[in-house]
Amino acid sequence: MHRKTIDVWVGLFVLLGLAALLFLAFQAGNMKSMSFGQTYSVSGRFDNIGGLKPQAPVKSAGVVVGRVGEIAFDDKSFQASVRLDLDTDYKFPKDSSLKILTAGLLGEQYIGIEAGGDTNNLAEGDRIVRTQSATVLEDLINQFIYSKAADGKEGSQ
Amino acid sequence: MSNLVEIRDLHFAYGERSILSNLRMDFPRGKLIAVMGGSGCGKTTVLRLIGGQIRPQRGEVRIGGEVVHSLDTQGLYRLRRRMGMLFQFGALFTDLSVFDNVAFPLREHTDLPEELIRDLVLMKLNAVGLRNAHRLKPAEISGGMARRVAVARAVALDPELIMYDEPFAGLDPISMGVTANLIRNLNDALGSTSILVSHDVKECFAIADYVYFMSAGKIVAEGTPTELRVSTDPYVRQFVNAEPDGPVPFHYPGKTLAEDLGLGART
């Protein structure tokens, strides 16, 4: 086969591979929702992060506005210290609050950020004070059993 | 220097098994020298030592004054560009056509344009009589023809030294005659030195200027074909006259027939 014909087929072969890769990245993967924009970091401390993992989404009003960066343990305050990388397009007031929420009933955990009312906005390195930890299933069950037991006592008195 | 290749005091062994010992050979420029002997006497090993594919344990092979096995890879490749070698069954590249096979050394070692290469290849193929077969693949031509294409490839770069490893093996009488003439004519036309390894007495004696006879890794006789035809050396006589038994035994060494059949025990 002529050298040129072979080169054409090989070129097509490589292009096919590239097309397959792009298909996987965009149609099967999360390329579309990946943010390549600039981010700024803020942090927050939680008593319990539950199942929160790095790269988990940070959502406000249900829309992804950033990603969870590093999760570390602060052995001075014995709390989890979570770094959030927020998209620079979105600004939040200094008194915004963070909540660890679950997607669906048993889904992955993410951070919800709710805007406060401050006129000043969060800057790089700021720490968000108002945080609500994840709901741990065992605590819920304990609460439920405890309240049921209390009802039972009241009822029998 | 009148000798292109000189072999002095050459020893070669595979581990414990000695293949060549005490070899001394001269290959003068422009001559056609045959190295003959029975199977397994070490003649192909001599070619491989000259080509630098293996290194001797002792002694030296000099080509144009340079010791072959003291060369580095670059030097060795430089030396090999001045050599052409014909392998026993041609060793053509089976995935290339006859034309591409002969063009191969030209395309690899020169920067000549394709038009010039085409002319050169066709001329080389013409010298071996296969110009019109240039489009065929090695699988489509006979063994004898493949051998001739391999000759054309070996002389593609007009080498100073051409080596032929059993060029007549398995050829019919006509092809043998053609090949023998080809080897002689090429040698004279190119002014090269040719080394012919073979056990075909008739053809070799017809074209060689000088012959070395080898047996069990040593040279047992040497001389011009005329001298050797009238030699009294028993080995040469057995070889030249194709006698079944002589210095080279017919029977594989071991027990005698009487011992094997148990006849000896009866006395």
Added chain:
Amino acid sequence: MIARFLGYFGCTVREGLAGLGFAIRSFFSILRVSPGAFRRPGLISEQIHFIGNYSLVIIAVSGLFVGMVLGLQGYYTLNQYGAEQMLGQVVALSLVRELGPVVTALLFAGRAGTSLTAQIGLMKAGEQLSAMEMMAINPVQRVLAPRFWAGVIAMPVLATVFSAVGVMGGYLVGVKLIGVDEGSFWAQMQSGVDVRADVLNGVIKSFIFGIAVTFTALFQGYQAQPTPEDVSRATTRTVVIASLLVWGLNFVMTALMFNK
């Protein structure tokens, strides 16, 4: 008796280590001549054609069927837990992380690997490589290195095609045939398949497999004795050794890459 057994065992181990050392040395000799080989991209391109293009059909067909079967099996199991919308994610992750690279590597070893081994073995048996050496051309640079790099380039391409076609196969069965919701099929998949962690790691895997399988095929061919029996045995050895290497490397890479 025990001494003899130990001696035999020690000898085998020593042979094995020597063989391994020789293989590693040969690998580096291919790398050493590679810059020279890259100056002739036409040779590499030619080999990509023979190794890659000619494997494309079997890889694509296999990918399609694997994807379709994943769609079926995935649905049967997920349906029991009411989690059918996760089908897309299950199919895609299985393919991209594991099945794509591994199955492609195994198929590649069988199809392209054996043909490389046989080709090199026969070239060596027919003294073609010796002839090249005598023509002052390094056969490692001219013959082996281009085939090596062609295999290394072709493998990730083939694995990606396998995964992509597999995903489409899963889509055909899951959405079109069975009736899983199309929107959640793709949405769950997109949220579960991370481009860096999953797709890219899969590509890296197939790249490593390409190196292992192609080198094994070339090495076995080059080391084969110049007889028809040994060349054919060498092709079997290629498949066995390449497959074992793929399984071993896959385990190591999965453990390193996918520990969240």
